[in-house]
Amino acid sequence: MSTDAAPEKHSELASQPALLTRAFAVFDAQCSPPSSGQSALGVLGPWLEFLAPDVEFLAGNAPALLGRAAVAGYFEPLLPVMSGAVHELLTISPVVGPKNAWTVRGILRLRRRRDGNTITPVPFTDTLFLDAAGRHIICYEIRFDPAPIGELFAPD
Numbered sequence: 004m005s006t007d008a009a010p011e012k013h014s015e016l017a018s019q020p021a022l023l024t025r026a027f028a029v030f031d032a033q034c035s036p037p038s039s040g041q042s043a044l045g046v047l048g049p050w051l052e053f054l055a056p057d058v059e060f061l062a063g064n065a066p067a068l069l070g071r072a073a074v075a076g077y078f079e080p081l082l083p084v085m086s087g088a089v090h091e092l093l094t095i096s097p098v099v100g101p102k103n104a105w106t107v108r109g110i111l112r113l114r115r116r117r118d119g120n121t122i123t124p125v126p127f128t129d130t131l132f133l134d135a136a137g138r139h140i141i142c143y144e145i146r147f148d149p150a151p152i153g154e155l156f157a158p159d
Contacts, residue, residue, distance in 0.1 A: 018137060019097075019103065019133060019137050022133075022138070023095055023105060023107055023131060024092060024095070026050065026053040026140070027090040027092060027107070027109075028090075029049050029050045030047070030088065030090070031087075031088050031089055031090055032049075033046055033047055033048075033049055033050055034046070034047075034087060034088040035086070035087040035088060035089070036085070036086040036087055036116065037082040037085065039083070042079070043076065043077075043078045043079040043082055044072055044075040044076075046082055047074075047075050047078060051074065051075060053139065053140055054071055054074060054139060054140045054143065055134055055139040055140060056070065056071060057069060057070055058071060058139075058140060058142065058143060059142045059143070060073065060074045060077065060142075060143045060145075061142070061143070061145070062077065062145050063145070063146060063149070074143070081152070081155065083116065084115060084116050084156055085113050085114060085115065085116055085155055086114045086115060086116040086119055087113065088111065088112070088113050088114075089111070090109050090110075090111055090112075090127075091109050091110045091111075091112065092107060092108075092109040093108045093109045093110070094106075094107070094108045095107050096108075098130065101132060103132060103133035103134070103135065103137055104130065104131070104132045104133070105130070105131050105132075105133070106128060106130050106131075107127075107128070107129045107130075107131065108126075108127070108128050109126075109127055110124045110125065111124065111125040111126075111127055112125075113125070113155060115154070122151050122152075122154035122155060123150075123151035123154060124151070125147050125148060125152070126147065126148065127145060127146065127147040128147075129143065129144060129145050129146070130142075130143075130144040130146075131143055131144075
């Protein structure tokens with residue numbers, strides 16, 4: 004994984020890629036495998052702490068979700084059918100223009116709970132906007148091809 008901001012030149016930027024890397028790692032840890040029978044809010048609690056309480060979450064063209072509970076609800080149908088998640092981060096780059104905005108490109112690898120098989124890898128590009136202190140994600144935009152996600156639910 005690479006970051007486009009050199010820590011020695013942009014020390015104020017150096018901590019944001021580390022925060023984002025940790026956020027993805029915590030999500031993966033919480034979902035590998037997610038606790039069976041527990042709500043998404045419970046499973047994803049440690050990851051949700053990276054999000055501002057009033058976070059705006061945008062997934063493709065779907066209506067925006069507001070708040071941590073709504074974001075957890077987005078993942079609620081996925082957790083019972085998956086046995087693991089790995090985000091392979093390829094780049095973390097600052098967005099030109101807005102302060103504390105970052106683009107994360109990578110590949111998401113998911114495993115089905117029923118058989119442990121990996122579904123088709125899902126390339127993604129996320130844009131994350133951090134609060135002024137750079138401690139919480141205030142807006143999270145995800146872009147990916149949703150077609151492979153259906154493989155989690157496909158019958159044998």
